[in-house]
Amino acid sequence: MTAYLSIGDFSRATHLTVKTLRHYHQIGLLAPAEVDPHTGYRRYTTDQLSVAQVIRRFRDLDMPLEEIQAILSTPDLGLRNERIVAHLARLQEQLGRTQRAVDDLRNLLTHPAPDATGVELRAVPAVAAAAITDVIDAADGPIWMQGALGELHATLTAQGLAPSGQPGGIYADEVFTDARGESTIFVPCPGPVRPLGRVRPTVIPAAELAIITYRGESTAVDRAYATLATYVTHHALGVPGPIREYYPVGLRETPDTAMWRTEIGWPVFHTSTPPRKTDQLTAD
Known part of the structure; x- marks a missing residue:
């Protein structure tokens, strides 16, 4: 027998806000298993908890929602991994830029600007x-x-x-x-x-x-x-x-x-x- 969770319980279980879950439903990223036609209440299954956890981890890595949707909708495991690796590579590059910016700022604070008399x-x-x-x-x-x-x-x-x-x-x-x-x-x-x-x-x-x-x-x-x-x-x-x-x-x-x-x-x-x-x- 399928076990259902209300949107509130699903929110507590996944640490995704109700507002976020409604947005994911609207864009087709994570649709509830059932929507009551009379009340509009959303219900989720326990099987969807793992999907929500994957989405949350991707968002923690600043992956755009469109990319997450593309990954989740791709049945090809190899293609999924390629997209994930590509995003991780972009994050690595961003970390490198951030580190260089930190180094430049530290250098700016600790080393005064050179005198301009030798131009x-x-x-x-x-x-x-x-x-x-x-x-x-x-x-x-x-x-x-x-x-x-x-x-x-x-x-x-x-x-x-x-x-x-x-x-x-x-x-x-x-x-x-x-x-x-x-x-x-x-x-x-x-x-x-x-x-x-x-x-x-x-x-x-x-x-x-x-x-x-x-x-x-x-x-x-x-x-x-x-x-x-x-x-x-x-x-x-x-x-x-x-x-x-x-x-x-x-x-x-x-x-x-x-x-x-x-x-x-x-x-x-x-x-x-x-x-x-x-x-x-x-x-x-």
Whole structure:
């Protein structure tokens, strides 16, 4: 004989609120075994307790309800496990991001921002380059940049062209102000590159820049930007124009992110001839 539980008893047994159980019923995730047509009272069987426990464990792992529903409705055990493993992998990645954020915050609290007196002033000449330009979300920037650099280098190699300078990027103000804007990744090259895929020939315009060098991956690059902005505000004449970055050491050179170097350039107007080289300020 089937044993039934009222929604209240089922709630107590599963630690799922009545409101939650009603919502799960509405979306088809956990329907009661019976609904009284006259009173609307929901009744559940004891066999449904284990299903409710599985749902609760998945929700404890922040799994979206749609994914839980897909898993529960899939009779293929292998496919179920694949979906569960995929979610666990996403959680692991999220934990990694959280740990990096904690480390960055601890570093921010225990290490004061570096002094900005060693920022380099540099006049950059115009150069011919192979480039990829797109409108991207700022959150996708690091991944998009790596993909674009890989495509650029592969295209140059296929066409027998060697890079003639450091790769870099040019970022419109909207990338920072609206979290979405036009971005260009480029690799200088001596000869005209033939358009292929997303790659196009271009000329990177000359610029006068205040430059700071940042070491490591991009998780704490905002500190370098803040230091550079402080320098420009107090010691230089900032002018309108896109932010420019150069990547002398990146994934292509080493998988060790601690060794990566990014040169961040803020457009300025030089009132005197900039020194050819000064001690570069590094922002770790």
